[in-house]
Amino acid sequence: MAMIIAGRAMGLASMLIVAASILLYMRRSLAGKLPNLRRLPAVDVIDEILGRCVEMGRPAWYLMDNTDMTTPSVLAPTVAAFQILSYTARRAARLGAKFFVPVTQGLAYTIASEIVEEAYKAEDKAEDYDPLETVKYLTDGADRMYILNHMWSERIGGAFFLGSWYHKAVIFTENAARVGAVSLGGTDTTHNIPFLVAVCDYSIIGEELYALGAYVSQDPIQSSSIAGQDVGKYLAILLILIGSVLLTLEIDITTIFKI
Amino acid sequence: MIWVSERLYKAQIPIFLQAIFILLMLVEFFFTVPKSIIDLNVTLRSFVPIVSAAAIMLGVVLLTISHIKKISSRGEGWYYSIIYLASLIITASFGLISVRDFTFRWIYNNMTAPIGVALYSLTAFYITSAAYRVFRARNFDATVLLVCAFIVLMMLIPVGAAILPPVVPVGEWLRSFPSSAGFRGMIIGTSLGIIGLGVRILVGRQREHLGIREEGRG
Structure with missing residues (x-):
């Protein structure tokens, strides 16, 4: 055999x-021999977007679209997006940006809540974290109207579109662009990369999503x-x-x- | 002592367990393994929807609390929260009686599904406006994109080949060679990125998805 x-x-x-x-x-x-790595421009973009939001007094949104962690092809980009979320939430807490993370899947919601809460605690800004509003569970399907409506009513200043993106990519990014938000988009779903590249102000492509996660870990x-x-x-x-x-x-x- | 025990249950045990589960799944995928390991993996995978369903409950409960707070404080758009609560109670009630119940299915087929489809159809309009924004000959790269997009669009629309017959072979060539080559390169890169992610998780270096961040980082 x-x-x-x-x-x-x-x-x-x-x-x-x-x-x-x-x-x-x-x-x-571990032995101190570090390789030379090209600095990803997206690292600076995260701070730029959050800084802009603080200056304008507008919220920054972190969206991940499909976060169904029971699907293998979605799991990997979602985990990568979580790592970037950890960094972004911490930077948002440090800079004092109003941060909002809508999530449409239960498992991902609990993980995202934990990540953002830990990030706020790490920056001694636990009081700024609202367990009901900072990370919000939205039922899949209803999320589209909620996000489109609130993008306009809250006049978001910046948005991150990272993770596994499907048809919502073009709907959300186009609305974010119309509302005047600066956006960073990145996905590994090949058929939606063109939309994120076309509409977002900054984009990361394919494996850069995974590289950015490791890069911003500061490890x-x-x-x-x-x-x-x-x-x-x-x-x-x-x-x-x-x-x-x-x-x-x-x-x-x-x-x-x-x- | 409390810190040590918290670290143990929050960091070390999950990292240890996820390493074991990753190895079990890898072994099953690549090697011919005894049926006991396949059965164990099937059981482990069956936990995923159960845990996921429990997590959804948490999300729904917190969302409901958020809406109740909004109603009680008469926040902006509070009346929409009443619609949410009414929808939740009615749909959940019928769903708890039976998901095969006619009324429950009627709500899904005649309310939830059409709303979803209607919203999905918005994509076409947004693609059009996004294309309008992007397809401008601002520089050489954008011009190449514009010309290629024009050829492929002309190839795909029924009247395109009648107006400009050469767009068919040129469009097919663009889709089969430059476009496919680019996408395959992206897929190879993504696959390597996923292997890297897997290795980092396997050895316990990447732990942000567990809600753990080492002090001093960031």
């Missing part, structure tokens, strides 16, 4: 190589893991080149190696 399920050996090998390189970079950072060990991911990119480039050559020569490698 084969140990590895047929057709998954290549995936396992690739994942192990990437995971090992990430762990290697994290281990190196050098987490940040170092981003450098480890680059090994995976080199591997992908190499495999694409090999695949192109083999395809041109009409060699089917799967008939030689049963992978």
Whole structure:
């Protein structure tokens, strides 16, 4: 009986190589050898948006759209968005920005509440955190009208659209732009990236969502893991080149190696 | 001592448990494992909707308290809160009797679903206005985007091919090669990002989603 399920050996090998390189970079950072990382412009944008909101006396909103954590494809961007939420909420508390996080899924709601509450406590601003209003549970479906209506009535000054975004991406971002809010958008759902890039003032694309989370953690060990991911990119480039050559020569490698 | 015990239940136990669960799921996905492990994973996955349902209850309770407060303080738009409360009581009552009950299904099929569809249809209008905002030849990149979008739009509309026949092969080429190549690159990058996220969670370095933030960070 084969140990590895047929057709998954290549995936396992690739994942192990990437995971090992990430762990290697994290281990190196423990020894003080930090990799050079390009500073993501989005890090400064977070402060810029929150600062603008404080100056204008308008609220900043943090929206995550689909946060159904029972769906694997939604789970990863949602967890990444939570990490950025932790940083953003803390910065909002520090700067004194009115912060609002609407969430449409129960599990994500409890996690988001916990994250934002901890962030306010960490900044000694626990009194600014309102358990009923700062993070709010909105039933899925009804959230669209609530958010559109309140975007206009509260004249939001800034908005973050991070996580797993679907059709609401264009509705919310377009309204935020019309109301005059500066926005940062980022998702890994490929079919909605164009909308966020087109409408938001600043955007992060695909893996930058995950990189930003690690970057803003202020933890050098987490940040170092981003450098480890680059090994995976080199591997992908190499495999694409090999695949192109083999395809041109009409060699089917799967008939030689049963992978 | 209290701090140690709080850290234990709030940080160390969840991190330890999530590492075990991640390894169990990975092993099941890649390797042929005994049926006992598959059964264990099925049981673990069945906990997710249960925990999620409990969390929804918390959200609904807090939302209801928020609306009750709004009514009692006569806050702005307080009368909408009455509609929320009435809707909640009526729908929940019928739902508790039976989710297959005719009235409950009628409420969903004739009120909830049409409102959702109507709101969904707004997307078309917002896409149009977003396109108007974006498709301006401000610089070289924007001009390339504008030209490509025009070709693909002309290809997709029925009359487009009749007016400009070359848009069909050019549009197909744009969708099949430059567009697909870009998207696949994005998917590879995203997959690597997810592996990185998984590794950070597995070794317990990323813990913000557990509501834990180490002092000194940020």
